[in-house]
Amino acid sequence: MDLDKLMSKHLTRAFDPSKTIPAETLQQLLRFLRSTPSSTNIQPNHFYVLATAEGKERLVANLGERFQDNGEKILNASHTIILTTRADLPDSHIEEVFSKETADGRFPDPAKRALWQSMTRDFLNLRKYGYKDLNHWMEKQTYMALGMTMMAAAELGVDATPLEGFDPTSVDKAFKIRETGHTTTVLLALGYPDPEKAYTGPTSRFDADQLFTFL
Ligand SMILES: Cc1cc2nc3c(=O)[nH]c(=O)nc-3n(C[C@H](O)[C@H](O)[C@H](O)COP(=O)(O)O)c2cc1C
Incomplete structure (x- = not known):
């Protein structure tokens, strides 16, 4: 990765509609996205990968009136991913995470597993009832996956x-996401830039002196 090039590069606003990401490259990127970490391994996401004209058009038709300028970017991009986050955190989701960790052999020692699960529940209760930022906290995990995937x-x-x-309400409705x-x-x-x-x-x-404090 050429960091110097990346540092001076604008984010792409105009994609070349004639170029498509090769299937294996896309799969590698999605494998990477799947691998991104989240706090307490909460994995609050589901990702909609829009590859077809129909999928992209449905998104563009539901961006909301004031966001029409993003339509062309999406239509010309090879793919667009809708990154969604859990809107609540039911116990069934927490249990699903624990079951998968057990199935994947994350904590073979039952005592360590029990400790991890109790620490996780404690932390989640803190977010929900103490800091009262459960949804915001889950969306922070999504942004980390976003940033890492941009680098990948x-x-x-x-x-x-x-x-x-x-407009998230409109996009949720169009793809039946809240359901x-x-x-x-x-x-x-x-995709690839025009x-x-x-x-x-x-x-x-x-400037750097405004951004960094060295102690
Ligand atoms: C989280 C995030 C969301 C953004 N959303 C949009 C967007 O909806 N439409 C758009 O044209 N640009 C969007 N941008 C691009 C920023 O406006 C852009 O990166 C910023 O103005 C700096 O411009 P540069 O990348 O050309 O240096 C977004 C950037 C980030 C990091």
Whole structure:
């Protein structure tokens, strides 16, 4: 990965509609997305991978009136992922995580497993009743998966642009997402840039002395 190149690169706003991510590259990226970690291994996500014109058009038709400018980006991108997060955290989900960890052999020692499960429940109760930020906390996990996947895409030579410009209520309704217990958090458009339309000006970020404090 060429970090210097990445540091001066604009996020892609104009994708080349004639280019499609090869199947194996997409699968590798999705394997990576599946592998991203989450706090207490809570895994609060479900991902909708839109590869077809029909899927992308359904998303574009439901972005909401004020977000129409993102439509072309999605239609021209090779793929767009809808990253959704659990809208609540029922005990059945926590049990599902524990069952999978047991099946995968994460904690072969029953005492260690019991300790982990009790610490997890304690932490989740703190988020729910103490800090009262359970949904926000789960969405933070989604953003971490988003950021890591953007970096993985760069490694694979794929441009990845996150999109927050959409109406989540409308997108949830169009894909019947709330019915699954999830809600849309953020979109990720993936593909290859249209070189004719790429921004070429400098990127603008605060200077390092404003950003870093060394102690
Ligand atoms: C989380 C996130 C959401 C974004 N959502 C949108 C969006 O909906 N539409 C869009 O055109 N750009 C979107 N952007 C791009 C930012 O506006 C852009 O990265 C920022 O203005 C800096 O521009 P640069 O990447 O060209 O330096 C998003 C970027 C991030 C990190």
